[in-house]
Structure formats: structure tokens, C-alpha cells
Amino acid sequence: MRAASELLDEGGPDAVTLRAVGARAGVSRGAPYGHFEDKQHLLTALAVDAWNSVADEVEELRADVDAAPGDRLERGLLKLIEVGRRQPHLYALMFSTPVSGDPVAAAAATRVENEFLTLVADVVGEADARRYGALLMSSAHGIAGLELSGHLAKEKWTVDGDELVRLLVDAIRPG
Amino acid sequence: MRAASELLDEGGPDAVTLRAVGARAGVSRGAPYGHFEDKQHLLTALAVDAWNSVADEVEELRADVDAAPGDRLERGLLKLIEVGRRQPHLYALMFSTPVSGDPVAAAAATRVENEFLTLVADVVGEADARRYGALLMSSAHGIAGLELSGHLAKEKWTVDGDELVRLLVDAIRPG
DNA sequence: TGGTTCATGTGACACTGTCAACTATGGTGA
DNA sequence: TCACCATAGTTGACAGTGTCACATGAACCA
Numbered sequence: 101m102r103a104a105s106e107l108l109d110e111g112g113p114d115a116v117t118l119r120a121v122g123a124r125a126g127v128s129r130g131a132p133y134g135h136f137e138d139k140q141h142l143l144t145a146l147a148v149d150a151w152n153s154v155a156d157e158v159e160e161l162r163a164d165v166d167a168a169p170g171d172r173l174e175r176g177l178l179k180l181i182e183v184g185r186r187q188p189h190l191y192a193l194m195f196s197t198p199v200s201g202d203p204v205a206a207a208a209a210t211r212v213e214n215e216f217l218t219l220v221a222d223v224v225g226e227a228d229a230r231r232y233g234a235l236l237m238s239s240a241h242g243i244a245g246l247e248l249s250g251h252l253a254k255e256k257w258t259v260d261g262d263e264l265v266r267l268l269v270d271a272i273r274p275g
Numbered sequence: 276m277r278a279a280s281e282l283l284d285e286g287g288p289d290a291v292t293l294r295a296v297g298a299r300a301g302v303s304r305g306a307p308y309g310h311f312e313d314k315q316h317l318l319t320a321l322a323v324d325a326w327n328s329v330a331d332e333v334e335e336l337r338a339d340v341d342a343a344p345g346d347r348l349e350r351g352l353l354k355l356i357e358v359g360r361r362q363p364h365l366y367a368l369m370f371s372t373p374v375s376g377d378p379v380a381a382a383a384a385t386r387v388e389n390e391f392l393t394l395v396a397d398v399v400g401e402a403d404a405r406r407y408g409a410l411l412m413s414s415a416h417g418i419a420g421l422e423l424s425g426h427l428a429k430e431k432w433t434v435d436g437d438e439l440v441r442l443l444v445d446a447i448r449p450g
Numbered sequence: 451t452g453g454t455t456c457a458t459g460t461g462a463c464a465c466t467g468t469c470a471a472c473t474a475t476g477g478t479g480a
Numbered sequence: 481t482c483a484c485c486a487t488a489g490t491t492g493a494c495a496g497t498g499t500c501a502c503a504t505g506a507a508c509c510a
Contacts, residue, residue, distance in 0.1 A: 118467065128490055135488090139467065154298045192371075232338060234432035235439050239410070242417025249370045251384060254458080257409035264410050271446050292497065303459050305500085312456090369483065452510085459504070466497065473490070480482085 101135075105146055106192075113143065144205055150190050151208035154180060158215040174269045175218050177240040180212075181261055184244035191244060205269045214239070221242045232272050239268050250251055252269035280314035280321055287364045288318065290343055322368045326383035329355060333390040334340060349444045350395050352415040355387075355404075356436055359419035363400075388412070399449055406445050414443050 103124035107116045118139065119129040136142040150255035158176045167175075182190040199206040216237055243261045246252040254260050259267070278299035282291045293314065294304040311317040343348075347380045359366040374381040375404070391412055396404035420438045421427040429435050 124351060130491075131489055133468075195420060195426070196367075198425055200425050207349035213426075230346065230431075230433045231438075231442065234427065234434050235442060237419035238414070238421050238427070239414040240417065241420055245370060245416055246413050246418055250375045251370070251371055251388075252409065252413070256388065256405075258405045259409050263406075264413060267410060268408065272426065290494085305460075306458055340510075455508080475488085478485080
């Protein structure tokens with residue numbers, strides 16, 4: 101598991117061959133089949149860990165009552181984007197694994213969504229939280245995606261991801 | 276090429292095996308190597324076609340001077356999202372192919388970006404076009420991505436992709 | 451006619467995920 | 481101490497995969 105996670109960071113999903121995973125873990129190529137039904141299930145397990153990790157970070161951030169609601173929301177969105185920056189392959193995995201079908205994966209993703217929902221509600225109120233929550237998650241995901249594929253070059257757009265998040269949160273604020 | 280495109284739509288990138296492409300085109304598995312350096316280059320060629328196709332559609336839409344600038348922008352963003360809905364695998368390919376390194380792919384993507392840029396400028400003015408252009412493309416891409424991975428269920432967020440685009444364009448309008 | 455060029459067919463290679471059969475290994479109860 | 485069992489790991493085999501060097505064949509030009 102740890103071995104697979106390292107290999108994913110180093111060379112992407114294609115580098116996560118069962119041979120390589122086994123070698124890194126000090127076992128043989130067939131060993132993972134004792135723990136995972138499938139290569140896909142192994143990758144899904146990595147994605148679930150990532151979702152839960154993001155949920156933990158946002159949960160911790162939400163506990164910081166000193167910060168203004170807008171700042172907390174901004175930093176929460178950046179937590180997600182930073183996964184894309186630091187572990188691009190893992191990030192891609194989180195969103196390429198279809199959540200429907202795997203209840204465990206769906207639950208982990210729902211944790212993150214709910215964390216964001218309360219963060220957004222603190223800024224725009226309960227009534228509009230869902231609408232704007234969907235908008236913010238979409239936009240944050242899009243920013244991460246465009247950064248990842250190199251379509252968000254600063255010399256072209258004059259802004260970077262962080263500024264876009266700030267722009268977005270400001271635009272959402274009531275009034 | 277046509278054969279590869281069909282196979283991509285039917286079963287995703289993994290279905291685009293050289294054997295299948297050859298069979299569908301009536302030739303043998305090694306034949307594509309006369310036309311493409313690599314399987315990756317073949318897939319990139321599909322992505323370039325898709326980028327140019329979107330650019331054509333937005334260009335055509337931009338010529339419709341009867342529509343309000345805001346409506347044109349809205350419909351332009353939906354053009355991109357609709358590729359994600361109708362040809363999810365092709366859409367994924369457009370953004371998984373890194374534009375840096377392949378100048379042809381970069382040029383095709385730049386065409387789309389410039390089309391959107393003028394569309395945005397008609398709404399917010401030249402001065403803010405780049406900023407808001409980046410925001411809108413990011414958000415549209417994020418909406419398409421979340422729809423694709425099933426994270427944008429309407430029962431959860433009470434809105435769908437189309438409404439998010441409308442919300443976004445309204446939020447961008449000056450004043 | 452002979453020669454050149456180019457698209458295509460073909461066999462081979464190393465590699466992949468997968469699985470059935472086999473082999474430790476470590477603990478349980480008698 | 482022994483037999484028993486569950487669990488984890490190994491290993492050989494299988495069907496596919498992308499890739500490439502080489503052979504084939506047809507179309508064109510001198």
C-alpha cells in the first residue's frame with residue numbers, strides 16, 4: 101500500500117505495476133492479490149486514503165475559529181488544489197475513480213463535500229450553501245485540473261490559481 | 276484515425292488497442308506505425324482534432340451578433356462541457372495530453388483559449404478579460420470534470436452544470 | 451524492363467494483469 | 481509433542497499489449 105503510493109507519486113499509474121509494488125514491498129508480484137481483488141481496487145484504496153486525508157485537513161482547518169470565514173473557505177479550497185500540485189497522479193486518481201459503485205469511496209468523497217458545505221455556509225448562509233458549494237468545488241477542481249495539464253500559464257492569463265480562488269471567494273460573498 | 280476515434284468513444288482509451296484500430300480500419304496491427312510515431316501520438320492527434328472542433332464551434336457562435344454577449348459566453352462554455360457529456364473519453368484525453376512539448380496540440384488549445392477570451396471581453400471589457408477568462412475556463416472545466424466523475428449529483432447540490440454556468444456568468448457581469 | 455519508394459503484413463520480444471496450484475509459517479487445541 | 485488450520489507468499493502459465501526489425505507487394509518513374 102505504502103509502496104504503491106510511492107510508485108504512484110514517482111511515475112504515475114502506469115508505474116504502479118504489480119511487479120514493482122511487490123518489489124518495493126519486499127514480496128513477489130502475486131502477493132497483492134491476497135489483499136486486493138484487483139489492480140483497480142488497489143488504486144481505489146489509494147484514492148480513498150487521499151479523500152480521507154483531505155477531509156481530515158479541512159476538518160482541522162474548520163476548527164480554527166480565529167480566522168474569518170472567508171479565509172477559512174479560501175484555505176480549504178487551496179487544500180484540495182495543493183494535492184493536485186504536490187501529488188498530481190494521486191489527484192487524478194481521486195477523480196478518475198468513479199465514486200458510484202464503490203460505497204467506501206463514495207463515503208470518503210462525501211466527507212470532503214460535507215466539510216466544504218459547512219465552510220461555505222459560514223460565508224453565504226445555509227440557504228445558498230449548496231448552490232455556491234457546488235460552484236466552488238467545481239471551480240477549485242477546474243483550477244487544479246488546468247494547472248495540472250499546463251493550461252493555466254500565468255503569462256497567458258496574468259493570474260495564477262491562488263488569485264483565482266481569492267477572486268472566486270470574493271465574488272461569492274453576500275452583498 | 277476515424278477508427279481510433281470511434282473506439283475511443285465506445286470503450287475509452289484502453290479500447291484503442293493497435294489491433295482494434297487496425298481491424299476497424301481494415302489493416303493489420305502494425306499499420307498505424309506508418310502514420311504515427313507512437314500510440315501516444317495517435318491519441319494526441321485525436322485530442323488536437325477535438326480542440327480544433329471546439330474552437331470551430333465557438334468561432335461560429337461568436338459570429339452570432341444577434342445574441343447578447345452574456346448569452347454567447349454562456350453557450351460557449353456549454354460547448355466545452357458538452358464535449359465532456361457526449362464524448363467523455365475524448366474530453367479526458369484533451370486535458371490529459373500535456374500541451375507543453377507538442378506545439379501542434381498547444382496551438383489547437385490556444386485557439387480555443389483565444390476564442391473564449393474575446394467572448395469574455397465582450398462582457399467584462401478588455402481590461403478584465405484575462406482574469407475572468409481564466410476563472411470561467413477553470414470553472415467550466417471543473418464542472419465538466421465533476422459531472423464526469425459523478426461528484427455533481429443534483430440531489431446533493433440542488434443544481435446542475437447548466438445552472439452553475441448561468442450563476443457564474445451572472446456573477447461575472449460588471450456592476 | 452528494372453529500380454525506387456512507400457504502405458502494409460508478420461514474427462518476435464519484453465512486458466502486463468490475472469489466477470490456480472503449491473509452499474511455508476505460525477498459531478491453536480489435544 | 482503432534483496434528484490441524486488459516487493465512488500470506490511464491491511460482492508457472494495464459495492471453496493480451498506496445499513496439500520494432502524485417503519481408504512483402506503494389507504503384508510509380510526512368
